[in-house]
Amino acid sequence: MPxxxxxxxxxxREQMYFPEIIRGIGAVTAHFLRxxxxxxxxxxxxxxxxxxxxxxxxxxxxxxxxxxxYPPGYRGLHRLVPRGDGLPRCVACYMCATACPAQCIYIEAxxxxxxxxxKYPVKFVIDELRCVVCGFCVEACPKDAIRMDTxxxxxxxxxxxxxxxxxxxxxxxxxxxxxxxxxLKRAAPSIPADKLAAMKAAATPYPADATDEYAQTPxxxxxxxxxxARARSERGGR
Amino acid sequence: MKRxxxxxxxxxxxxxxxxxxxxxxxxxxxxxGWGFNVWFGEPGRVxxxxxxxxxxxxxxLTLMMVVLMISGSLLTVAERKWSALLQNRVGANRxxxxxxxxxxxxxxxxDALKMLTKEKxxxxxxxxxxxxxxxxxxxxxxxxxFAIVPVGPAIDxxxxxxxxxxxxxxxxxxxxxxxxxxxxxFAISSxxxxxxxxxxxxxNNKLALLGGVRASSQMISYEVxxxxxxxxxxxxxxxxxxxxxxVAQGQGVLGIAPAWGLLLQPVGFLIFFTSGFxxxxxxxxxxxxxxxxxxxxxxxxxxxxxxxxxxxxxxxxAIFAGVITAVFLGGWHPLPIAGAxxxxxxxxxxxxxxSVGGGxxxxxMIVLMWLQLTIRWLLPRFRYDQIQQLCWKILLPAALVNVxxxxxxxxxxxxxxxxxxxxxxxxxxxxxxVGATGKxxxxxxxxxxxxxx
Ligand code: SF4
Ligand code: SF4
Numbered sequence: 101m102p103x104x105x106x107x108x109x110x111x112x113r114e115q116m117y118f119p120e121i122i123r124g125i126g127a128v129t130a131h132f133l134r135x136x137x138x139x140x141x142x143x144x145x146x147x148x149x150x151x152x153x154x155x156x157x158x159x160x161x162x163x164x165x166x167x168x169x170y171p172p173g174y175r176g177l178h179r180l181v182p183r184g185d186g187l188p189r190c191v192a193c194y195m196c197a198t199a200c201p202a203q204c205i206y207i208e209a210x211x212x213x214x215x216x217x218x219k220y221p222v223k224f225v226i227d228e229l230r231c232v233v234c235g236f237c238v239e240a241c242p243k244d245a246i247r248m249d250t251x252x253x254x255x256x257x258x259x260x261x262x263x264x265x266x267x268x269x270x271x272x273x274x275x276x277x278x279x280x281x282x283x284l285k286r287a288a289p290s291i292p293a294d295k296l297a298a299m300k301a302a303a304t305p306y307p308a309d310a311t312d313e314y315a316q317t318p319x320x321x322x323x324x325x326x327x328x329a330r331a332r333s334e335r336g337g338r
Numbered sequence: 339m340k341r342x343x344x345x346x347x348x349x350x351x352x353x354x355x356x357x358x359x360x361x362x363x364x365x366x367x368x369x370x371g372w373g374f375n376v377w378f379g380e381p382g383r384v385x386x387x388x389x390x391x392x393x394x395x396x397x398x399l400t401l402m403m404v405v406l407m408i409s410g411s412l413l414t415v416a417e418r419k420w421s422a423l424l425q426n427r428v429g430a431n432r433x434x435x436x437x438x439x440x441x442x443x444x445x446x447x448x449d450a451l452k453m454l455t456k457e458k459x460x461x462x463x464x465x466x467x468x469x470x471x472x473x474x475x476x477x478x479x480x481x482x483x484f485a486i487v488p489v490g491p492a493i494d495x496x497x498x499x500x501x502x503x504x505x506x507x508x509x510x511x512x513x514x515x516x517x518x519x520x521x522x523x524f525a526i527s528s529x530x531x532x533x534x535x536x537x538x539x540x541x542n543n544k545l546a547l548l549g550g551v552r553a554s555s556q557m558i559s560y561e562v563x564x565x566x567x568x569x570x571x572x573x574x575x576x577x578x579x580x581x582x583x584x585v586a587q588g589q590g591v592l593g594i595a596p597a598w599g600l601l602l603q604p605v606g607f608l609i610f611f612t613s614g615f616x617x618x619x620x621x622x623x624x625x626x627x628x629x630x631x632x633x634x635x636x637x638x639x640x641x642x643x644x645x646x647x648x649x650x651x652x653x654x655x656a657i658f659a660g661v662i663t664a665v666f667l668g669g670w671h672p673l674p675i676a677g678a679x680x681x682x683x684x685x686x687x688x689x690x691x692x693s694v695g696g697g698x699x700x701x702x703m704i705v706l707m708w709l710q711l712t713i714r715w716l717l718p719r720f721r722y723d724q725i726q727q728l729c730w731k732i733l734l735p736a737a738l739v740n741v742x743x744x745x746x747x748x749x750x751x752x753x754x755x756x757x758x759x760x761x762x763x764x765x766x767x768x769x770x771x772v773g774a775t776g777k778x779x780x781x782x783x784x785x786x787x788x789x790x791x
Contacts, residue, residue: 118608119771124716125709126772128424132712135423139341160428 131157144168175235175248178226180270184277184299185291188267189245192221196237196246204230205237212290218283224267228254244276277303353701360490360511360696363400364689367509368498370396386507389495393509398485401513405700406484410653413707414449415442417652420708421715453645461542461638468540473639473646476533479526480650480657485513486522487660488581490696491670497688511696512581519578523661524565527617530650531557534619534626534635537647541638549635552722553619553626559729560616560623566737567609570744571665574602574757580661584669590676591758598674599666602757604764605740607666609733614658615710616729618651622717623725659706660699667702670695 114120140158141149144166151157161168170176180188192209210222237246250273257263277284277299283291284300291299374392379385415430419442422429431439433448460469490511498509516522531554538550572578574597575586583599591597600607616623627634636647663669671679672694683691720728747757 113771113774116771119768121713121717122768122772125712128712128716131426132420132423135426137342137345140428157426158428159426162428162431 142166170251174251175233175238176250176252177228177254178231178237178246178248178265178270179250179273180221180224180267181245181247181273182271182275183281183283184275184302185295186275187290188220188224188271189243189276189281190221190224190241191243191245192219192224193242195240195242199236199240200231201234201236202230202232204228212288215288215290217286218288218290221267224270226265226270228263228265229260243281244278247273249273279303279305353697356700357693357697360700361689361693363397363404363511363696364490364493364509364692365498366400367393367396367511368495371495371507371509372499384507389507389509394513397511397513401487401489401511402481402484405489406481406653406656409656409703409707410649411446411450412443413652413655413711414648415445416707417711417714418442418445420711424712424715453642456641458643459638459640463542464638465540465542468536469638470643472533472537472540473643473650474533475536476530477646477650477653479529479533480653483523483526483657484653484660486516486519486580487657487664488512488584488669489660489699490692491585492581493688493692510581511692515579515581517579519580519583520568520572520665521578524561527564528557528561530654533647533650537639538635541635543638545633546635546637549626549628549633549637553635556616556623556625556725556729557619559726560613560733563609563729563733563737564613564617566734566741567606567613568665569737569741570603570606571599573741573744573748574599574754580664580669584664584671587668588671588676588679589754591754592762594676595758595762596668596671596674596676596678597754597758598668598671600668601761601765602754603666603740603744604761604768605736606744607662609737609740610666611662612728612733614662615713616725618654618658618710620651620655620710621714622720624719625722625725628719655707655710656703659703659710662706663699663702667706670699672698 135156135158138154138156140156140160142162143149144161145168146159146161149155149159180190183189192207194207194209197203197205197207204227206223206225206227207221208223209219212218212220233248235248238248254263279300281303282288284296284303287296371389371391371393374388374395375385379388419429421427430442430445433439433442433444435444488510492508492510495507495509518525534553534557535550538546538548538553541547571583575583577583577586587596587598589597591601595601619626625632627636636644639647668674672682673679679695682694686694743760744757747760748754750756
């Protein structure tokens with residue numbers, strides 16, 4: 101709540117009404133003139149915009165042209181995380197489809213030719229219109245193959261089909277490789293040898309606890325947030 | 339900073355453009371007045387009536403069609419943009435012409451298109467004739483009110499067409515110079531209540547009927563204080579005609595102060611402003627409409643019929659701005675210094691002087707329209723009993739006291755010095771009341787800015 105209000109009864113001057121109205125006109129006129137004569141600051145962090153004399157008070161963000169970053173942990177559009185060779189990490193295990201309360205994930209499993217072990221999704225469709233954005237699919241996935249870290253929300257569309265994202269549309273974003281990935285460990289034949297070496301070199305160990313690797317929004321850092329919270333409590337601030 | 343200089347420049351250009359515009363209006367009035375005399379009169383003789391008709395016709399076209407209609411329709415856009423500026427927003431800017439929102443002005447075209455092409459719905463059981471008549475009844479009286487507003491000073495026709503047949507004839511930017519003057523204002527402005535109450539009754543809808551009843555009771559109540567608040571000004575300037583009232587405001591009182599209505603009649607100004615506000619039926623007096631929760635008298639109207647109610651409201655704003663400018667803000671007197679007008683009249687070409695006067699009048703009108711919109715966005719709506727109490731228990735007695743005090747002051751000192759002194763005293767008292775903070779000033783916003791939380 102931005103204002104602390106004390107519920108005292110109006111004094112005589114306030115009961116006369118007119119003086120307070122004139123004061124009110126003065127107050128809004130100050131805003132009017134500031135906004136009329138000075139340029140709006142385009143900084144998406146509104147609280148960081150400079151205020152005061154000679155500055156516009158305008159708090160608008162021109163939405164489609166300018167975007168404020170979503171808050172940390174924002175669950176945006178899904179993406180299928182690619183491996184280092186550009187193929188999806190997903191092994192078509194149906195865990196996400198099973199966990200999904202809206203039942204909006206449709207998977208058809210297939211096998212890589214010449215690789216009798218590894219499965220992959222031939223079809224992977226998420227109906228964003230039915231999705232309730234709960235994030236259970238992300239939690240359920242044993243392979244960190246589906247994430248909601250795009251920082252985008254479902255775009256508007258005139259057709260329903262557009263909202264049904266297929267594997268081609270879903271497979272995007274930075275690739276992720278873990279040292280424990282089975283296809284790396286056993287050197288899956290579907291991965292060319294030189295690629296395999298590069299992927300192994302880039303692979304990270306499975307994290308023991310939450311790290312920035314699991315951060316949902318680009319540019320967001322769990323560690324930085326924790327440090328900020330610590331600093332705040334040390335200051336005794338709000 | 340670029341915007342600061344750009345805006346300042348734009349404001350200066352605006353005032354200049356208004357002056358140029360009123361200069362053109364004078365030329366139109368003079369040309370048509372002179373032309374009427376040449377076309378319809380006997381050659382070699384000047385017929386004052388013909389000159390007058392010609393000038394009036396030109397004024398109808400320029401003042402009512404151009405000034406009033408354009409300011410009325412621009413106000414629909416200005417309401418959005420100005421309210422946005424008051425509330426730290428940007429306002430309507432999504433319609434763009436070549437990527438430029440042009441200050442929201444293209445919304446005018448979009449609004450007109452929407453009003454004209456909307457589906458027309460009519461209640462089946464409506465009283466058909468009255469239903470169709472009501473928007474006209476609401477619109478027409480408001481529209482013709484502007485006829486008595488004197489936008490520019492009267493100048494000699496001979497000074498525009500040197501040696502013309504019309505020398506000795508005066509022309510002014512005023513459609514009708516009526517002896518009844520302000521009485522015409524009261525008579526016609528009270529007619530517009532027929533539009534609203536007919537709309538409520540004829541649309542055969544209980545809610546619309548209630549809206550119409552609310553509208554008529556509110557408007558009839560405020561008629562009374564509206565009329566009484568101007569009685570003081572009528573007595574002080576000894577005239578009912580707005581053009582004579584404006585001329586009378588050029589005299590000096592208390593040294594260099596001009597005898598503007600605001601100085602002589604501050605209480606009258608407040609009462610007139612409030613009552614005029616109630617007459618325009620806009621917040622905080624928008625009980626007849628109450629777009630958001632209570633439904634108004636034009637509930638059953640759609641398309642351009644609704645548009646006429648809507649436009650009538652905005653025209654009323656422009657007209658009240660014009661009347662207040664003429665009666666209280668010195669009309670076309672350019673500077674609030676006694677004698678400045680005479681000095682300008684002596685040193686400028688009559689047409690230039692008149693254009694400056696007309697431009698200043700229009701500029702003052704814009705300021706007053708802005709003030710009305712500001713107050714509309716500043717105050718929440720009154721409750722119905724509060725509206726009636728404000729009118730009958732506060733404004734009406736205050737207006738009566740104002741009439742008596744003004745009368746007594748003029749009786750004691752006919753040169754208006756005493757009245758001006760009283761007015762100055764009132765203004766000082768109001769200023770002290772406004773400046774004095776009560777028990778506690780409004781608490782500052784609790785959020786600190788600049789990050790860190
Ligand atoms: S976010 Fe929830 S509803 Fe949406 S796909 Fe994942 S599990 Fe299903
Ligand atoms: S995204 Fe994850 S949980 Fe869903 S099928 Fe693929 S591997 Fe299994």
